[in-house]
Amino acid sequence: KLGTYGLVRFGLYLFPEASVYFAPLMITLGVIGIIYGAIAAAMQRDLKRLVAYSSVAHLGFIVIGTFALNTEGLTGGVLQMVNHGVSTGALFLLVGMIYERRHTREISELGGLQKPAPLLAAVFMVVMLSSVGLPGLNGFVGELLVLLGAFNAHRWWAVVAAAGVILAAVYLLWAYQRVFHGPASGANAETPDLRWREGLVMAPFIAAIVFMGVYPKPVIERIEPAVDAIIAHVEDNVAGFAEPVADVHPSVSLEDLSRSIDEADHNGGDGGGHDEEGG
Template structure:
């Protein structure tokens, strides 16, 4: 949850309050998103610890979310929002499964784990399903978000989408490699058979599995709920950039004075005051001259 608060902040506040700045810095964030995808995938491929592998895969997934967010179109932002939900389901389930494996084997080193499928087939099956959803297999939840993100990125700039697509290939590489090492191969005869999932563990994983399958087969309810807000956000960004207006969330003309209007009012007020002072000065001078004339007339009479 905490990992996605940053991307939620970008979508909820950053794009809405600062659309011009978001548009200006979009190429930078798109580049950082692609770097995060490729870097996270490459580093995950080199990990020997199963938990660290899942952690670096999260970096790659967050790169996809950044890529979709700063594509600044409906498909990209909608895909980024969906992917935040999907990442919580898939990666949350992966971390839970890694914890279950560690509780049984007391190690997370991939080289020390082998042949677990023979003694724990249900654990292996659930791990396979969650792993494939993290890869983005069609029919599971991860495919929906990644497809929309790549579609939006391709609309914004095709080269970012092409480079990001390599992250999908690398994700399949390191996750399938980890699965093959952990669950297949010969089992160490010195190790005790791995205990399969208990009923409580299956019940705990069941909501995540239902979400993974349901959102992959029928994502329409979630997409319909997200689409109106995304359309409004994209329209706000486009109107602000095309109109060159300020970036208030709800711009109005009532009780609002722009900087240029304020300068004009100040100039007019200054000119009015100057005119009044000159008028009063002329009046005072005329009054004084008349008064002096009366005094000279009085002196002549005397």
């Protein structure tokens, strides 16, 4: 996450005009990363490589949220940095536990692990669903905010990015089905379940996944002041660049336009009333 942190912490602050100007390009690259990561993940035979490519796709959401340049998108992007560290880190740990038991990460050589190792399968399922973005788990909140911010800024790219959420569900659920479901034969039938020490390692991850999914307010409240300061800094420094801001950050101009329309309607209604009285 150091790269995405650098974009937020230094890129937007040091180069606000360039950030606004290149925002469409960065969002395009983020969408490409989401789709490419999803397709590449679905084609992997190695479970660890599948998780790695899913990480590429999730980082695309962070880039989109960052360069949506509005409060919803940037808040969601920063929140996704936290979520990604928790969910993907837990997935890599679980893949390592499977490898330690079976000495292989080939999905085709696994299968039916849920029967001999039900607790391992349950923990893997919770972490995987958080990466998918299931409501009630941490991944849902961050992705929702990112897509809301992206829709306000570039709605068609947001639609394409939303397809990445569906693709993530496809390749992760498919991988889970091949690894844990089906008949357990050979060495798979003798796979040890999650040990109590491993359970202690995974417990904080599960707690964070559920807590940030059910009650994300404390985390969001910590993020929003910094996000508001960044957005204000960018807007102050690009105030003289009307055309790029209109193209890149239409959520600001739409708010101004909506306010102007409301004022015009109000003034027009008052004027119509005076005309009728005069008549």
